Amino acid sequence: MIDDHSINCSKNTRITFGSEEYRDEITTAFNILTENFHVKLNKIPKGEIKEAYDLVFNSFQNLVQSKYSKSDAVILRQLIYSQYRPSKIKSETIGSFLFGCFQTNYGEVPKYCSPICTDGLNIQKEQDCSKQIWIFDNSQENNNQDNNLRMIGSNKRSLEANIYLNNLTHQQFEGFTSKELKILKDHGVERVTLYYESFSRYFPMSKQMLISKVPIRKTTDLPNIYQLLFDKENNKGWGGTVFIVILVIILSLIICFFIYFNKSRLNNVNQFENYYSMNFQK
Numbered sequence: 001m002i003d004d005h006s007i008n009c010s011k012n013t014r015i016t017f018g019s020e021e022y023r024d025e026i027t028t029a030f031n032i033l034t035e036n037f038h039v040k041l042n043k044i045p046k047g048e049i050k051e052a053y054d055l056v057f058n059s060f061q062n063l064v065q066s067k068y069s070k071s072d073a074v075i076l077r078q079l080i081y082s083q084y085r086p087s088k089i090k091s092e093t094i095g096s097f098l099f100g101c102f103q104t105n106y107g108e109v110p111k112y113c114s115p116i117c118t119d120g121l122n123i124q125k126e127q128d129c130s131k132q133i134w135i136f137d138n139s140q141e142n143n144n145q146d147n148n149l150r151m152i153g154s155n156k157r158s159l160e161a162n163i164y165l166n167n168l169t170h171q172q173f174e175g176f177t178s179k180e181l182k183i184l185k186d187h188g189v190e191r192v193t194l195y196y197e198s199f200s201r202y203f204p205m206s207k208q209m210l211i212s213k214v215p216i217r218k219t220t221d222l223p224n225i226y227q228l229l230f231d232k233e234n235n236k237g238w239g240g241t242v243f244i245v246i247l248v249i250i251l252s253l254i255i256c257f258f259i260y261f262n263k264s265r266l267n268n269v270n271q272f273e274n275y276y277s278m279n280f281q282k
Contacts, residue, residue, distance in 0.1 A: 037095030091115035107201030175215030
């Protein structure tokens, strides 16, 4: 644990929170994180970025646990406001971690229901969102055409869900797959509201609707052959049988081809011999 009014720095030394040495250390950490605002929180590389993240995270944890005074909170808030804030930040990134809870305008959602504040630094502990929070992410990084949904936030019991479209405008959204709808239903969701993003602010693209009324999209990707044949868990163990049947069919076709080829060859030979005997032999 971190002692009261001291923190563990990357240099493995203890620095008093309000000291000049601490300010230099935490300012450097903020600068490093701001330069890497686009990095996903679950993909922070080891080294100075991870050390900077841990330093800032631990400092705010102490604030939330009331280990630091109000004047200490002012210091950290001023450090954040002194950073250059990108005009657009994405949820679940270093950018949302640093700046997500320090916006003045979140669009038409409360601050605590905004996906960019869900994992952000928040000096003043506020209420949790009364709804489930889901991200719909169809980016190339996600690489899953059947399921683009991901739950964030702490509320997992509400019957209502806010679903935020990541990297999509409301005109581009085609609907949910049957698999995505099943996931929502399995989490108890009965009513959903869809939101699109504009410069880190969120606006409803629909009124709240029953989950049975949400738009459906069809997947066009071909099934994964390996899973089709060998994934016993998803295909109830019949994959091996399918493989054997397909193999037998292929072998049968090959055998039929050779039989037909040899038969045709013999017919041609017999026709030639008959022709030769009739025309050239006396």
